[in-house]
Amino acid sequence: MLKFIEFSQPLVRDTQLIPESFRPLIDAARQGRDLIPVVRQIVKGLGFDSFMCGFSTMLRPDRSANLYVFTTLPREWVQLYDQEAYIEVDPRIPLVYDRTTTMVVWNAREFCGRSPEVDRFLKNAEKYGIRSGACFGLPDDHQNGVLVCYNSSVGEVQFEAVERNLGALLSFGTYFHEVFMRTIVENGIPSRLRGATLTKRELQVLGLVARGLTYQDISVKLSVAPRTVKFHVDSARTKMCALNRQEAVALAVKAGLFDVLP
Secondary structure: OOEOOOOOOOOOOOOOOOOHHHHHHHHHHHHOOEOHHHHHHHHHHOOOOEEEEEEEEOOOOOOOOEEEEEEOOOHHHHHHHHHOOHHHOOOHHHHHHOOOOOOEEEEHHHOOOOOHHHHHHHHHHHHOOOOEEEEEEEOOOOOOOEEEEEEEOOOOOOHHHHHHOHHHHHHHHHHHHHHHHHHHHHHOOOOOOOOOOOOHHHHHHHHHHHOOOOHHHHHHHHOOOHHHHHHHHHHHHHHHOOOOHHHHHHHHHHOOOOOOOO
């Protein structure tokens, strides 16, 4: 499980105002304790069962972005999401990125029947207690957007209930990302994706990059959004510890991962 290391300097100065309900998070981070039980308890108090914060960011100006994900969900779900390339069919993604900083309430039944791929995603998500929820995006100064998701195992989240807790939901997601970002940037904590196996889709995308195709070219060829292509490249790079996409392609070729370029 992801743990925060101890800090030589406090995460938050004592002069800053911190919501009382968030203090357990700060205490756990300062003491280097596992954040998952703490976050799970806070999220439960907000009316949800699980939490996820994912983003890509540049730790140094001369490097490409690395992907980072924190979640209270089981590791098995994270691995399944990665290997099945669910980023391409997760119906929450376009909702959030089309409405940055706006909270979106969703229920699985609204997306059922859109495609066999979406239905398979929803069926597997339900096994891990993801049947509905609320999510929003944040702009990120370092590179790309930030995705914050609150998930529920109930069939339908009531819009009114989310509206009542809207301030707390937005502020916790924003505050958690600030704590997480500061930890990564100031302490150089590597992504948990480092060393993971590349997916078939990531290899396919890298192969197309190796042939000289642009992200826009690849998005048309694969019928996915350009941001999804970039996600696959950043994910592959992060797993391979490559500084940029060119190095990722070179490492893949050296490892014999491309028998025949697609």
